[in-house]
Amino acid sequence: MFNIFSYSFMQYALIVGVLVSLCAALLGVLLVLRRYSMIGDGLSHVGFGALSVAYALGAAPMTVAVPVVIAAAFLLLGLSESKKIKGDSAIAVLSSSALAIGVVANSMAGGSASDLGGYLFGSILALKKSDVIVSVILSLVVIILFGLFKNRIFAVTFDMPFAKSAGVHVRFYNLLLALLIAITVVVGMQIVGTMLISSLIIFPALSAMQIAESFKGVIILSAVISVVTFVVGLLVSLTLPAGAMIVLCNLCVLVVCTVIGKVVKRK
Numbered sequence: 001m002f003n004i005f006s007y008s009f010m011q012y013a014l015i016v017g018v019l020v021s022l023c024a025a026l027l028g029v030l031l032v033l034r035r036y037s038m039i040g041d042g043l044s045h046v047g048f049g050a051l052s053v054a055y056a057l058g059a060a061p062m063t064v065a066v067p068v069v070i071a072a073a074f075l076l077l078g079l080s081e082s083k084k085i086k087g088d089s090a091i092a093v094l095s096s097s098a099l100a101i102g103v104v105a106n107s108m109a110g111g112s113a114s115d116l117g118g119y120l121f122g123s124i125l126a127l128k129k130s131d132v133i134v135s136v137i138l139s140l141v142v143i144i145l146f147g148l149f150k151n152r153i154f155a156v157t158f159d160m161p162f163a164k165s166a167g168v169h170v171r172f173y174n175l176l177l178a179l180l181i182a183i184t185v186v187v188g189m190q191i192v193g194t195m196l197i198s199s200l201i202i203f204p205a206l207s208a209m210q211i212a213e214s215f216k217g218v219i220i221l222s223a224v225i226s227v228v229t230f231v232v233g234l235l236v237s238l239t240l241p242a243g244a245m246i247v248l249c250n251l252c253v254l255v256v257c258t259v260i261g262k263v264v265k266r267k
Contacts (some may be wrong), residue, residue: 010234012127013242017191017230019139021200023184025226026146028205029218030157030177039076041198042091043185046072048194049098052105062134062186069186072098073178124191124234124242135187142180153177154215191230192243203250204229210254210261225253 031037047069054064076090127135146153155163156173164170188197208221233246 009127012129012132013124013234014231016127016132016135016139016187017124017234017246018227019136019143020184020188020191021204021226021230022223023139023142023146023180024188024201025204025222026143026219027177027181027184028201028203028226029208029215029222030153031181031201032205032209033157037202038091038198039073039181040185040188040201042076042095043069043073043182044189044194044197045095045102046098047186047189049100049102049105052102056105056108062131065186065189066138066183070179070182073182074175077174077178127190131190135190138183138187142183145176146180149173149176192246196243196247199247199250200226203247203254207250207254207257210257211264225250225257229253 031039047065050065050068051061053059054061072094076094152163152168152173153176155166155168156170156177160170184201185197188200191197192200204222204226205218207225208218212218212221229249230246233249234242236249237245
């Protein structure tokens, strides 16, 4: 079975998938703790809208999607901090609006943007070398920035008032977190598509939380689960949709971890 990795398209898929899985696992734990689990879903809809507009205008999809999703992440953070609009409402407003714009843009283009199907449901086995280069660079940016500022991001996540009193620039690190999430979502859309990207972010974190007892343990276990489920999903998806199989593998692991967690707690 592992002979299939001798093909270039499988090598591309493995490289990009492992890196994006790591990014999603690291950020997913923070999002679940902050109850921002659906932000990935909201931003993926924004990404779909941006891609639709890019195809309609004949522009390069990624060069349009990346800045638009980043701007949307910043806007979403601002709306969620508003006293008039709560976090879940802000996500709903932004995602539904972006999805509507995408549908209209695709319709105005004559519905000819067939490549958008790959972003809806994932097309990791169709990655080109240029896609791999861009994805690797963006993923490494996320991992490096997360590694450099993880302590302050953790402080802001766990206890924002204490972080403020300790002199931590809370807004800056909130914006940094939004930036990292946006990049991960844009790159992740090529793996599981806009319809399923939130599961890539949420499932590994939830699975790890059922078993691990420390924050460090959750981070490590989430990363391991994310990478393993990606590889397994990729291997069993040769005749099935890769993105969907990766999500189903994550679902199976979540069920198993939930059962194990309940059994351990009873002892």
